[in-house]
Amino acid sequence: MLQSSHRMWTGATSPCRCCSFLSNEREEGALSDRDGSGHGRRKRLFSKELRCMMYGFGDDQNPYTESVDILEDLVIEFITEMTHKAMSIGRQGRVQVEDIVFLIRKDPRKFARVKDLLTMNEELKRARKAFDEANYGS
Numbered sequence: 001m002l003q004s005s006h007r008m009w010t011g012a013t014s015p016c017r018c019c020s021f022l023s024n025e026r027e028e029g030a031l032s033d034r035d036g037s038g039h040g041r042r043k044r045l046f047s048k049e050l051r052c053m054m055y056g057f058g059d060d061q062n063p064y065t066e067s068v069d070i071l072e073d074l075v076i077e078f079i080t081e082m083t084h085k086a087m088s089i090g091r092q093g094r095v096q097v098e099d100i101v102f103l104i105r106k107d108p109r110k111f112a113r114v115k116d117l118l119t120m121n122e123e124l125k126r127a128r129k130a131f132d133e134a135n136y137g138s
Helices: 002-010 017-027 047-056 065-088 097-104 108-136
Strands: none
Touching: 047 065, 065 097, 097 108
């Protein structure tokens, strides 16, 4: 699903590095056999975090595995599409923070959240620097 949407987006006949990363995970044995039927499935990268988020937003403490899997597929598809879009603007083939900010600039909720996270990141950097200077005397 992800690779076919990538191909539609870029017109490519073969997957790019990020899509091939997901494919390589499947091929290199990063498959889980949850149901014991011998049919491998893709390793889930965000299951634990998504379960916690779903619970935080009002779902059951142990949501259905199928619900988590569908949500994870959507998250991975979103990340993949945003990465491809970000790689196509700015410096070709590189993803920079400014590219992501540019892509989400018209979505007020996402833009505000990214702005808050970037501000918080800068505050943490300053606090770490002040802590290191106080402890190690620069």
